[in-house]
Amino acid sequence: MVDGLTTTIQLASLALAVWCLISTMRGQPMVVxxxxxxxxxxxxxxxxxxxSVVMLTGGERPPETVVFVSYLLTVxxxxxACAVWGFMERSRWGPAVIAFxxxxxxxxxxxLEQIWNPILV
Incomplete structure (x- = not known):
């Protein structure tokens, strides 16, 4: 796992969540x-x-590889999945789905970080 990429994903996700919550509060539907x-x-x-797949195939493996891969695929x-659901919901609650x-x-x-580095947690 690359810490910088993980942090970027977390910050981008939170920024998008805030933006979608503001859209929800304003009563706006999900837009392009x-x-x-x-x-x-x-x-x-x-x-x-x-x-992560490159690191896994390179020999680095977390102790719980199956759990790690399942979390990775879910993420x-x-x-x-939420984009489809949010786009189908043409009311103000479409952005709320994305925010969630x-x-x-x-x-x-x-x-994912905890599973990859169990000793550091």
Whole structure:
């Protein structure tokens, strides 16, 4: 796991969550800029996935590899699933779905770090 990439993902996710919450409070539906920001976040998550897979195939392995891989795949699948759900919800609650997902991602990234480096936690 690359700490800088993990921190970038967490900060981007929290910034998107705040933006989506503001949109929810203003009663605005999800719009294309929300999707673009979510796509950028997804690209960061895919980069984390690629880096982690390269490290796993290179011989570095966390003690709980199966749990780590399942968390990693879940983290990558959350934004597209919530984008579809949020886009289908054409009311003010569409951005709320994205905000909820973006608050989950930093927590899951912390858990990935804990699984990868159990001694440091």
């Amino acid at each position: 800029p929300h999707l673009v920001a979510l796509a950028a976040l997804e690209l960061l998550l895919i980069a984390q996935l690629v880096v 990558v699948l959350i934004p597209p 997902a973006c608050f989950i991602l930093p927590v899951m990234m912390v858990r």
